[in-house]
Amino acid sequence: MRPLRIVLRSALPFLIAIPLCLALQSVLSPGWSIIVIAAGINVILAVSLNVVNGFTGQFSIGHAGFAAVGAYTAAKITTAMHGLQIVGLSAGVSDQVVFLIALVAGMITAAMAGFLVGMPSLRLRGDYLAIVTLGFNEIIRVIIENTPFLGQATGISGLPRLTTVLWVGLGVIATISMARRLVGSTHGRALLAIREDEVAAEAMGVDTTGYKVRAFVIASAFAGLAGGLLVHLIQLCTPRSFTFVKSIEVVVMVVLGGMGSVTGSVVSALVLSFALEGLREVQQYRMVLYSLLLIVLMLTRPTGLFGTREIWDIIKLPGRRKAARVEVTP
Amino acid sequence: MTAPGAVLEARHVTMQFGGLKALSDFNLTLMPGELVGLIGPNGAGKTTAFNAITGVYPPSAGDVFVAGERVNGQRPHQICMAGVARTFQNIRLFKELTALDNVKVACHHGRKAGFAAAFFLTPAFVADEERITARAEEYLKVMGLSHRRDALAKNLPYGEQRRLEIARALASGPKVLCLDEPAAGMNASEKVALMELIHRIRDQFRLAILVIEHDMRLVMGVSERLVVLDHGVTISQGVPERVRKDPKVIEAYLGDSYLEEKKIAVPGAPTT
Amino acid sequence: MIEFLQHLVNGLSVGTIYALIALGYTMVYGVLKLINFAHGDVYMVGAFAGFYLANAMGVGGTPSLARAIIVFVGSMGICAALGVLIERFAYRPLRHRARLTSLITAIGVSFLLEYGFQLPSIPGIGIPFPPGPTPRFFPEPFARVAWEPFGLYISNYDVVSFVTAVALMLILQYIVYRTRFGTSMRAVSFDSQVAGLMGINVNRVIAYTFALGSGLAAAAALLFAGSRPKVDPLMGLALGVKAFVAAVFGGIGNVPGAMVGGLALGLAEEFVSGYALSSYRDGIAFALLIIVLLVRPAGLFGTFRPEKV
Numbered sequence: 018m019r020p021l022r023i024v025l026r027s028a029l030p031f032l033i034a035i036p037l038c039l040a041l042q043s044v045l046s047p048g049w050s051i052i053v054i055a056a057g058i059n060v061i062l063a064v065s066l067n068v069v070n071g072f073t074g075q076f077s078i079g080h081a082g083f084a085a086v087g088a089y090t091a092a093k094i095t096t097a098m099h100g101l102q103i104v105g106l107s108a109g110v111s112d113q114v115v116f117l118i119a120l121v122a123g124m125i126t127a128a129m130a131g132f133l134v135g136m137p138s139l140r141l142r143g144d145y146l147a148i149v150t151l152g153f154n155e156i157i158r159v160i161i162e163n164t165p166f167l168g169q170a171t172g173i174s175g176l177p178r179l180t181t182v183l184w185v186g187l188g189v190i191a192t193i194s195m196a197r198r199l200v201g202s203t204h205g206r207a208l209l210a211i212r213e214d215e216v217a218a219e220a221m222g223v224d225t226t227g228y229k230v231r232a233f234v235i236a237s238a239f240a241g242l243a244g245g246l247l248v249h250l251i252q253l254c255t256p257r258s259f260t261f262v263k264s265i266e267v268v269v270m271v272v273l274g275g276m277g278s279v280t281g282s283v284v285s286a287l288v289l290s291f292a293l294e295g296l297r298e299v300q301q302y303r304m305v306l307y308s309l310l311l312i313v314l315m316l317t318r319p320t321g322l323f324g325t326r327e328i329w330d331i332i333k334l335p336g337r338r339k340a341a342r343v344e345v346t347p
Numbered sequence: 348m349t350a351p352g353a354v355l356e357a358r359h360v361t362m363q364f365g366g367l368k369a370l371s372d373f374n375l376t377l378m379p380g381e382l383v384g385l386i387g388p389n390g391a392g393k394t395t396a397f398n399a400i401t402g403v404y405p406p407s408a409g410d411v412f413v414a415g416e417r418v419n420g421q422r423p424h425q426i427c428m429a430g431v432a433r434t435f436q437n438i439r440l441f442k443e444l445t446a447l448d449n450v451k452v453a454c455h456h457g458r459k460a461g462f463a464a465a466f467f468l469t470p471a472f473v474a475d476e477e478r479i480t481a482r483a484e485e486y487l488k489v490m491g492l493s494h495r496r497d498a499l500a501k502n503l504p505y506g507e508q509r510r511l512e513i514a515r516a517l518a519s520g521p522k523v524l525c526l527d528e529p530a531a532g533m534n535a536s537e538k539v540a541l542m543e544l545i546h547r548i549r550d551q552f553r554l555a556i557l558v559i560e561h562d563m564r565l566v567m568g569v570s571e572r573l574v575v576l577d578h579g580v581t582i583s584q585g586v587p588e589r590v591r592k593d594p595k596v597i598e599a600y601l602g603d604s605y606l607e608e609k610k611i612a613v614p615g616a617p618t619t
Numbered sequence: 620m621i622e623f624l625q626h627l628v629n630g631l632s633v634g635t636i637y638a639l640i641a642l643g644y645t646m647v648y649g650v651l652k653l654i655n656f657a658h659g660d661v662y663m664v665g666a667f668a669g670f671y672l673a674n675a676m677g678v679g680g681t682p683s684l685a686r687a688i689i690v691f692v693g694s695m696g697i698c699a700a701l702g703v704l705i706e707r708f709a710y711r712p713l714r715h716r717a718r719l720t721s722l723i724t725a726i727g728v729s730f731l732l733e734y735g736f737q738l739p740s741i742p743g744i745g746i747p748f749p750p751g752p753t754p755r756f757f758p759e760p761f762a763r764v765a766w767e768p769f770g771l772y773i774s775n776y777d778v779v780s781f782v783t784a785v786a787l788m789l790i791l792q793y794i795v796y797r798t799r800f801g802t803s804m805r806a807v808s809f810d811s812q813v814a815g816l817m818g819i820n821v822n823r824v825i826a827y828t829f830a831l832g833s834g835l836a837a838a839a840a841l842l843f844a845g846s847r848p849k850v851d852p853l854m855g856l857a858l859g860v861k862a863f864v865a866a867v868f869g870g871i872g873n874v875p876g877a878m879v880g881g882l883a884l885g886l887a888e889e890f891v892s893g894y895a896l897s898s899y900r901d902g903i904a905f906a907l908l909i910i911v912l913l914v915r916p917a918g919l920f921g922t923f924r925p926e927k928v
Contacts, residue, residue, distance in 0.1 A: 027468045076719055078726075141916050144654060147722065148867060149912055152905045155860070159902035195466060202465035202472065203455050203479055206444070210452040213441035220401060220435075222427040222456035222519050231462060265726055272723055304734035311727030316712055319720045325443075 030190050038186030050182060054250050056290035057185035058243045061192045063270040063282040065239035068196055070268070071276035071325070072205065073232045074212025075139070079150030080240050080267045082157045085259035086130045087123030087241020089161070092173045092254040094119035099177065116179040120188075120245045127241020128234045135233035139226055154261050161256045172255030173248075180250040188246055192239050196279045197329070199235075208232055212277075269311055275321030280328040285321070353412070354379045354555045355400065355431065355523045360409035360419075362395050362579070369395040370579045373409070377523060377555040382545070384570030384587075385559045388599055391576040393559045394436055397525050400557075401433050402426040414522060428456050430522035434512040434529060436559075442501035446492055446511050449500050450483040453518040457482075483518060489548070490514040506537050510544075517548065524548070526558045530565050538565050545569050567591065575599070621770045626889045632777050632846070634885020635784035639839035640862035641869070641877035642791060643702075643832030649808035649872040650828050652718065656725035657705060658836060659859015660732035661698055665837025666757075666850045667736070668694040671746055673758050687760035691841050695834040702833025703826050711822070736852035754851035757844040776845030783842055787835060788878050794831070795874050804828055808872060861904040868911050870921025879919060 025032075045053060062080060069077045095115060103111045130153075138149040162170045199205045210218035211225050219225045248254040270289055274281025296303050314321070350356055355377040362370035370392040377383060385393050399406045402423040411419040413429045421429070432453075441449050458479070464472040487493050490510045495503060500511060509529055516524060526545070530538045542565055549556050560566040566573070567587045575583040575590060577599040583590050590596055640662055647655045672690045709728050713721045740747040765774040795801035803824045806814040815821045844850075865884040869876025884904060892900040911918060 023467065023469055027466070070719070076722065137913050141912065144652070144718070144722075145912060145916060147654065148863075148908065151860075152864075152908045156902060156905045156909070159899065159905070163896075163899060163902075198466050198468065203451065203458050203475060204462055204465050206448055206452050207455050209444060209448075210441050213443055214439050216403070216423075217435065217439035217441065218452065219423040220403070220427060220433055220439075221453040221515060222424050223452065224422070224424045226422075265730070268723065268726070276719075301738060304730055305738065308727045308730035308734060312709060312724055312731065315720050315724040315727065316709075319713070319716055 030194050031187060034186050034190045035183070038183040041186070042182040045182065051250065052291070052294050054180055054182060054185045054246075056287050057182075057189045058247050058250070059267070059270060059286040059290045060189050060283050061185075061239055061243040061246070062267045063274065063286040064192045064196050064279055065236045065243070066267050067271050067274075067276065067279060067282045068199065068208075069232050069236045070271055071278065071282075072196075072200060072208045072212065073229055075229060075233070076144065076147035077150045077233070077236070078147050078268055079134075079152070079154035079261070079264050080236070081259040081261070081263040082150070082154035083127045083130055083237040083240035084244030084247070084263075085157050085161065085256065086237075086244070087120075087127035088244030088248045088254055088259065089167055089173075090126040090241070091119035091123035091245030092176055092248050094122055095177060095179065095249065096173060096175075112177065112179065116184070116249065119249075120184075120242055123241040123245035124238040125241075127244070128238035130241075131234040131237025132230065135230045135237075139229040139233065151261060151264075154259075154264055158256045158260065168254065170256065172253055172257075174253050176249055176252045176254060178249065178252055180246045185246055188242055192242070193279060193283065195235065195239065197327075200279070204228070204231075209277075266307075269307065272319075273310075273314060273321050275323035275325055277325035278321070278323040278327055280326070281321055281323030284323070350376050352379070353377060354414055355557070356410075356412040357396070357400060358410045358412070360396070360399050360406045360411060362392070362399055362404060363407040368579055370399060370576075373399070373576075373579075373581060375557075375574060377557065379522070379555055380549060380553060381555045382549055382569055382571045383555075383557050384566040384573045385557060385576065386561075386563075386566055386573060387576035387582075390578075391599075392579040393576055394527055395579070396576070397433060397527055397557075397559065400426075400525065401431055424456070427519055427521070430520075431525065432516035432519045432521035432523070433525040434509075434516050434527055436527045436531070438508050438512055440500040440508055440512060440515070442499070444500060445497050446487060446500055446503065447480075447483055447496040449511060450486050450515050450518045451479050453515045454479040454482050457520065486514045486518040489517070489551070490544075505532055509533070513544075513548075517552065521554065524554050524556045526556065526560075528559055528561065530560060530562050538562060541565070542568050563591075622893070624769075625771050626893045627886070628771060628773060628777065630886035630889030631882065632781060632885070633888065634882035635781055635788075636839045636843050636881070637858075637862045637865045637884050638788060638878045638881025639784055639835045639842070640858065641866040641881045642788070642874065643836050644863050644866040645869070645871055645874060645877040646804070646828050646832045648866070649874075650804060650811070650825050651710065651714070651721075653710065653721050653725065654863070655832075656722070656859075657728040657732060658832065659855035659862070660729050661702055661705075661833045661855070662836040662840050662858060663736070663850075663852060663855035664701055664732060665694050665698040665833075666840035666844065666854060667750060667755075668697040668837060669841045669844065670750075670755055670757055670850050671748070673760065675746075684761060690760065691838065694837040694841055698837035699830035699834040702829035706826060706829040711825075733852055733856070750850075750852065752852060754849045757848040757850060759848075763845075774845070780842040780845055783838070787838055791831070791835070792874065792878075800824070800827065857901065861901075864904040864908045868907055868918055870918030873918065873920040876918055876920035 042050070062084065066077065066080045069075050098115045101111070101115065102108055103114055106114065134149060134153050138146050161167045167173070207218065207223045207228050210221070210223055211228060215225050244259070247258060270286045271282055273289065274283070274285030293303065296306070353376045355375070357373055357375040360370060360373040361368065373396055385396060387393055398404050400411055402418065402421055402425070406419050409419070410417055413426065413431055416429060418426045418429055441452065458475045460469060460471040460475045484493065484496065487496055490513060492507060492511055492514060495507060500508065503511060513526065513529065530541055533541060545556060545558070546569070548554065558566060558569060570587055573585065573587050573590045574581060575596050582595045582599060583593045640658070643658045643661070644655060647653060647658070669690055672693045676686045676690060705728055709724050710721055713724060736749045737752040738749045739751050740749060763774055763776060765772060795804060803814065803819045806817065806819055807821055807824050811821050861884060862881065865880035866877045868883060869878070869880025884907060887907060888900055888903050891903050
């Protein structure tokens with residue numbers, strides 16, 4: 018197959034997404050834009066976390082920490098390169114290029130953080146990963162709050178508003194594509210096998226530690242992407258956006274949607290994002306309702322809305338691989 | 348150094364768990380195509396021997412060689428890639444995956460395309476997937492499970508689950524196949540079919556097969572050679588006809604009161 | 620030298636509190652293999668229970684030892700009941716499910732307590748419940764007396780707190796290792812299925828374990844009230860996490876380990892923040908956690924039980 022065809026086939030979702038996002042962008046009011054973008058960022062967080070918690074069956078509850086790493090990296094880059102104009106490009110295009118660099122850099126640093134955290138802790142039993150990721154989330158917060166270079170508790174303000182519906186849309190498509198292609202591949206099957214029975218997976222030739230780390234690194238990278246997008250939406254980069262509470266909100270989205278279901282993560286992230294907007298009036302009761310939802314959900318339907326069913330098992334989407342057929346009852 | 352041509356060799360393997368010596372000075376040499384039975388009363392250390400060979404627990408002492416290469420201390424997935432596959436005493440299938448996917452997982456280590464290729468849907472990746480699917484379907488066919496390819500492993504009847512586990516182990520392309528009580532829970536006719544199956548896969552895939560079993564008729568019928576363990580110690584080895592008459596073996600299984608009753612003398616034991 | 624001793628005193632003082640809370644985590648993990656995220660918030664409830672009881676008994680106005688003891692025991696009882704309730708309705712139904720499910724439920728219960736207690740008070744019931752987000756303050760149960768031997772600062776509160784905490788820990792140690800109940804508890808922590816087959820009422824043992832752990836958390840809250848009289852709905856968060864780290868450090872599931880871990884953490888915090896950077900105080904717990912998990916994940920006294928294949 019000619020290289021061009023390969024590129025086109027793998028880039029197809031993006032090519033479809035770009036005009037859709039641009040259309041959406043022109044139609045939405047500024048208020049709604051923010052809501053939609055925030056929802057999209059949550060989708061990226063939920064789908065990426067699902068790779069670790071859903072596909073690989075691990076317990077990571079510190080996802081916001083990795084988002085923070087990506088966010089601060091991106092923020093530092095855009096502030097450093099602020100006003101810089103790349104030779105030969107107009108100011109507007111130059112800004113976009115800087116943003117792309119910042120986001121990619123954020124993904125890379127977040128991925129490295131994922132590697133550093135994952136390598137030692139994925140050797141251990143499941144519960145320990147929960148502890149370590151929680152700990153990491155908090156340590157990042159403490160480090161940021163004590164480092165002047167990172168703006169300490171007040172954070173870095175005055176960030177340019179670079180995140181648009183288009184950027185978030187591309188990010189969402191990238192994340193969903195990643196998850197979908199992963200689960201339909203032999204690598205994805207290796208992850209599922211690890212979730213099902215780690216000992217057997219190892220005995221059948223799967224490097225379980227290596228794969229768990231890989232899943233973790235990928236999830237962290239996309240969390241970093243979400244972080245970079247978030248801070249350039251609210252134009253502020255503080256540790257308060259990346260607390261343990263935020264991590265739990267993402268865990269709730271993943272569990273509500275169904276661990277192992279990308280569709281579920283997308284739907285629940287969207288539903289919860291919009292619902293939380295609607296509940297802005299009852300801010301006080303928001304977290305109480307959230308926690309009740311969590312408890313009731315676990316007691317009645319732990320598999321979540323979708324279990325592990327995917328929309329592409331029902332509707333034939335173009336260019337899809339046949340994903341591993343999975344149903345999980347935790 | 349190692350026995351020439353031996354596909355699996357265990358030398359002086361000892362397994363100690365805290366104060367318990369589960370396996371003492373275990374020695375085994377397997378030649379390609381051999382069918383060896385590993386028997387002994389419950390708790391004798393048979394599965395421990397398997398675990399030591401396949402790297403689930405690193406041996407406390409001793410060495411394991413696969414095709415001349417030392418593997419003790421390596422992780423199980425590396426030993427699998429070196430050529431040792433196994434099934435488990437309590438079936439360990441990937442319950443929520445289909446039968447086909449279960450077998451596909453075992454084909455994973457033969458892939459050519461890396462992680463990134465999956466995201467970009469490269470031709471190498473696509474070729475990998477097709478090759479893995481074809482291979483997995485082939486092994487399902489060998490074990491007579493083609494009609495179950497899309498069934499979830501947890502929904503299969505018990506006998507088919509055992510066969511699926513074997514299919515999965517075979518799909519990893521081993522030189523040595525370790526079967527841990529493959530006949531457990533099977534009825535008489537299933538056991539006969541299993542015996543034929545074991546012979547057939549040995550011939551078709553040119554494997555050495557090591558079987559742990561409790562059913563004496565099955566293991567005598569399948570094995571060319573037997574190794575008997577009791578409390579971690581090898582108490583007898585040899586061809587089935589000789590081993591079944593060995594007083595030490597009888598004592599291990601039936602107790603010394605049986606020996607006295609039958610007035611069987613155990614060489615080396617004190618006579619009252 | 621004086622500074623060193625002062626840090627030692629403070630460290631032990633805080634450490635015993637961490638130890639009491641850590642015991643709750645470790646015992647529940649031992650029998651259920653569950654990280655009870657809600658435990659820190661049970662501590663918070665204990666503090667509020669003490670607050671309401673103390674006010675109801677008029678402790679602030681006329682301090683008396685008898686009343687203090689009633690408040691103390693009463694709060695422990697309330698928390699024990701809370702622990703049993705949580706276990707019965709939130710964790711027991713999920714015992715046969717995957718562990719992540721219970722973990723998430725525990726997080727749910729934790730948030731429910733934290734944010735539920737921050738809701739505005741229900742009018743017309745006499746006491747300000749829920750307390751709402753503004754912090755309240757414990758009334759002093761007895762007059763504070765401070766001594767300053769050789770320049771150290773020790774108050775009677777510190778002494779009472781330390782002695783009571785140690786006494787409670789000794790009692791618990793006795794219960795766990797010298798009584799039939801304790802043996803049942805340890806049996807359940809090794810293998811709950813087999814323990815059940817041996818005639819142990821596993822449900823009852825688990826319920827009592829929760830009761831014990833929660834009671835100790837309440838005790839910790841009240842003992843701490845001497846030096847930290849502020850009560851607010853989020854007080855259990857930071858403390859709970861630290862106590863949990865202490866439990867992991869000592870070997871989660873191991874009772875003496877939790878005690879040692881708590882003391883070690885208290886001392887470490889005191890000495891490191893005293894002699895080095897004080898703003899990193901909260902981070903010390905996590906640094907300790909990372910070190911433990913990297914060097915000896917099973918903790919000081921924990922054993923890594925390999926999975927049987």
